[in-house]
Amino acid sequence: MAVVKCAIDLGIADAIESHGSPITLSDLSSTLGCAPSPLYGIIRFLMHRRIFKEKLTTQGSPGYAQTPLSRRLMRQGEHSMAAFILMESSPVMLAPWLSLSARVLANGTSSFEKAHGEDLWSYTAANPDHSQLFNEAMACDARLVVPAMIQGCPGLFDGNSSLADVGGDNGTTIKLLVKACPWLQGINFDLPHVATVAVEISGVEHVxxxxxxxxxxxxxxxxxxxxxxxxxxxxxxxxxxCKEAILEDKGKVIIIDAVIQEQEEMDKLTDARLMLDMVIMAHTTTGNERTLKEWGFVLGETGFSRYTVKPPTRALQSVIEACP
Ligand SMILES: C[S@@+](CC[C@H](N)C(=O)[O-])C[C@H]1O[C@@H](n2cnc3c(N)ncnc32)[C@H](O)[C@@H]1O
Known part of the structure; x- marks a missing residue:
């Protein structure tokens, strides 16, 4: 992650994109104000991870070009994941990893609290800069996940005229949902320190x-x-x-979260889901990813009469639809 952060900090993807065609090491170094040799080391590493690729320039010299992955390292744009990577690689979020064992011990404490003396949500409430980075990071993820979910689950909001996004952060998710389903009146519900600074969105009320x-x-x-x-x-x-807040007859609670597969069902995204479980363990006080059986327990204990789980489409998360 440090090398990917380095590429974002240097603006490698932005420079290649602005160049508009494959760029030589020498041109890239002078554009970025970098020494060619260490820059080459960074690019070689990232090419090995298929993040950038080698391609001849228009003059036939060896050069570097973008891939769909490297476009995620651009600072701006709907495909950017830069804020997410910068948030996860910030000193605030890295520090709890050094105390991961604290969370695992029988009488242990939260790794985040051990590192910062308070939980993530109190910390973000007290530190507006970190809160903003966190919100931007979540927005990157929402821009990736929500279109995949809408495509994979057509008709999810048919028959509903209003939708409350609970823990909706700065409203990026509900903005995308209302745009895709213009008949929905959107409510973005989050902690006051998040909702009060969220920018106005047409068709959405921040609460x-x-x-x-x-x-x-x-x-x-x-x-x-x-x-x-x-x-x-x-x-x-x-x-x-949530159940109290929705319509008794045609209401539903739509949960977007990962489902950890059993051993025999594991697929190419299992590694990412298990990694996410570790991230959640490091950053939250009590959180963890759940298997289908564990979700069944939570939904049953809440008192939902039925639920369906739709497998993910190009995303880590599943769509769980629970009805009163
Ligand atoms: C991991 S973020 C998910 C944000 C958003 N749903 C998304 O996927 O982009 C969790 C969100 O829960 C919010 N949250 C935490 N505790 C909350 C509470 N007690 N009431 C309302 N929102 C809360 C946080 O502020 C944060 O925006």
Missing amino acids: GGDMFESVLKADAAFIMWVLHDWADKECIQILKK
Whole structure:
């Protein structure tokens, strides 16, 4: 991750993109103000990981070009994952990894709290710069996941006229959902320090609150990358509040989260899902990724009458639809 962060910091992908065609090491070095030899080492490493690729320039000299992966390292644009990588590689988020054992010990404590003296949400509330980086990071992920989900689950919001995105962060997700389903009135619900600084979005109301206390009323509730931050008991509490907030007859709670496969079902994204489990362990106090059986327990204890799990489409997450 340090090398990928280095590429973002240097602006390698942005420089190649602005050049518009494959660029030589010498031109790239002078554009970026870098020494050619270490820059070559960074690019060689990233080419080995298929992040950049070698391609002849228009003059026939050896040069470097973008790939779909390297475009994710650009600072701007709908494909950028730069903020996500910069957030995960920030000193704030790296420090808890050094205390991962604290979370695992029987009488242990949260790795994040050990490193920073408070949990992630209190820390972001007290540190606006980190909160903004976190929000931008989540927005990168939402831009990737939401279109895949809409494509993979057509008709998900048919019959609903309002939707509350619980823990919706700066509203990027609900903005994409309302754009794709213009009949939806969107509510973006998050902690007050997040909701109050979120920029205005047409068709969306930002509401600050605590999902453990209550969730704003809507036909349906949507909750993405939130429940994995919490233990079963807390998830059941949050889901009960969602269940109270939605319509009894045609309401539903749509959960977007990973499902960890059993050994025999593992696929090429299993590694990423298991990695995510470690990230959640390092950064949250009680969170973890869940297997289908573990999701079944949480949903059953909340009192949902039925649920369906749609496998992911080009994404780490599954779509779990739970009905009252
Ligand atoms: C991992 S982020 C997911 C953000 C967003 N759903 C997404 O996928 O891009 C978890 C979100 O839960 C919010 N959150 C944490 N505790 C909360 C609470 N008690 N009430 C409402 N939101 C909360 C955080 O502020 C954060 O935006």
